[in-house]
Amino acid sequence: MTTGEITTKAKVRRAIPARHVFFFLVFLMYAISYGDRAALSIALPTMGREFSLTPVQMGWVSSSFLWSYFLLNLPSTIVLDMVGARVIGSLAVGIWSFAMLLGGMAQNITQFLLTRMLLGVGEAPTFGVGATVVRNWALPQERGSVMTILLTGMQLGLAGGTIAGAYLITFFGWRCEFMALGGIGIAWAAVWWLVYRNPKEKSDAPRRKPISLREIRNLFRSSSFLGILVVQCTQNYLNFLVMSWMPLYLIHELHIDTTGTGNSTALCYLSAAVGAVIIGRVLEQLVFRNGIHPPYRRFVVATCLTGAATIGLLPQFHTMLPILLVLSGALACLMAANGANTALLTDMVEDGGKMGAVTGVTLTCSNALGLLSPILTGYIVAWTGSFDMAWYMCAIALIIAAMLSLSMVRNPIRMDGRDG
Template identity: 55%
Template sequence: MSEFGVAGSDVEDGAPAMKLSRINASSQTTSAAAYRYVMFGFIFLMYMISYADRAALSIALPALGQEFGLGSVQLGWISSSFLWSYFILNLPSSILLDTIGPRLTGVIAVALWSSAMVYGGTVSTIRQFIASRVFLGIGEAPTFGVGSSVVRAWALPKERGSVLTTLLTGQQIGLALGTLAGAFLIVRFGWRFEFAALGAIGLLWAALWWFFYKDSPYKPVAEKKGPITRAQFFSLFRSRSFYAVVITQCLGNYFNFLVMSWLPVYFIHKFHQNVFQSGAKSAVCYVSASFGAILLGRFLETSVLRRRTEIHARRIIVCTCMVLSASVGLLPFMTSMSLTLVVMGVCLAGMIAGSGANTALLADLLDDGSKIGTVTGLTLTFSNLSGLFAPIVTGYIVAGTGSFDIAWFGCSGALVIAGLTSLFMVSGPIRTLFNKA
């Protein structure tokens, strides 16, 4: 029985025993409701550490390029290197997650990528550094599968969107802290120390996760643990709604990885900022976007889901957020840093809220929640393939045109398509349980 399960009673008299059982049940339910915030807090920190480690490279790119003699094209390839393994292992690691559970998967994943960070700070050749990024991608592959599994197990259906959006802001807080702290550490101690320090934080999280993790008492009885079957896997590709979720995630993720890889360099390039200034401005964007995403996601979830009760109603939220983030196409026309920060903050807020709503939409539509880890992993496999090209393509654009303008215009059009895809293609549940079809 779960630690939060209803305790038995040794009282022989029926009525007192029943009363005591109800008291115990109420007490255990209250305990479970409170403990879920501990679980959400760990997932928030995991996302934050993950993206802080990714931001460590973006702010270190100028120093790395100078030390190893690299240009923008080469730096673009290096920025995408962790995605090579991350993309390939999203699905296999998520299948493993559904088999061995979030506790062990989380420990292995975070410990591995954090060790890769520490190793990255000790390398002597660019090939060794790329190898460290590949190992970082291996570790980070099941990250969002772990998060989706915990949210599916612990969050109430009506709050999944706002919970996921709030947790996804951990990405932006991580990017903010990673760029700001990274810039400080690079200026004071060098980029190698930056990598080692951030890696040590992840190792601490892994130890605490093993100690504090608990299974949720809220899992429906009908959902059984175990790997997804071949028939269930291929049934996903017969669902129009699944394709819509994947396409939306792919287009949103392209913008996400472009910003994550190049934003500090963009500020240096366009506004002639130094490393610390560009890190601070990037942090402002990420933090403001985090608060904006929480407010936007909560407002839309409350206003839309109060009036719409169909299972795919959340697609309206996804569309609204993605179209809002398409305002990134205005960046080429911004001539001041202040306006640029406002536009980027709004775009990132829309992207975060839209991604959170899209992930919650997937959980809403999936008929067998026990397979949420695998289905999330499959979705991320496609979306990270899209994200893999973002830093590379942007590197070539900057090298060929001398500016980021074409990159921002392309993202704007893609985000509009993402919103419309969700609005018009999502049409019903994603079925894997054939006996319920």
């Protein structure tokens, strides 16, 4: 064995632990992000009383961070492709964590809404950062599993944020909850800046150009991209509905207090995280047992969406155990579908150098629908006195999205206007 071969193998051995550290930090980033989002959902009953909010107003407050988040998804991820995940990751988490600190100091609902909009500014490139890291550091055959595991950080964040928030609110008030979570995020931003490194580019590689308007238009001419986008929009709607309204839904149905709601919500999220990893891994092994063929991942997506559609069974139950079982199972399938669909996007896009911007386009569209979810649900609850119609609508939409994914996602996504 030559000296060069020994050096190369030594570099590989060092690179493998490094990428695992990067994945772990992305996992924590998702956990912190969704812990911050859960902070509002568990605090909303207390805040609603303090600020005298109606169900409709609560819906608008829940969606407030999405206003800036939606507008900046694409611009922030275009900058991400140009600058890299190290700078954008640290800056994004630092901004939204500072917004959490300010939220804990807000003295009226107007001030609080402004801090939520700042939080949306920081969170805008979050999933672009994650998708870029996976595209750069994960092997093609493991992207689905890696992405699903990373996305379970969302469930861990929702669980941890909900249960920790419930106890912090009970003993110290909701302001303490916001400030504690903000401090955790600032610490993560510092660690990411010190640890993460963007992949080295060849010296003769051309300088990366931002995605053009023509390339964005061409994305929408790809049936594969549209099929992935429909799934992203549908799962995002249900995700934001559950994230914003689950604690209030459990209080409404089960008549339990804040800590009881926090414990039940956390149990759902933790069960869903474990279930999502198992479901995603098993389905990926079955679909790819005869070799890697990226478009086949749509079968994983469609199967998981069908499982998530069991959310439509919730109106049939009014006691704790069946409600928690249905919620946990549906959320596990939804998370597995999200992981598989995100991996499908990273697989199908030919120009990996623009993965962040493509993710930004996807998130801009899906968050336009996600933005409506807490608001529309607030109106449904105000008009009907229950959540039943909201669950039925989601179940139907998930089944339709599964069928569209199966029929549309087949060819590589090319930004030159050709579909496969």
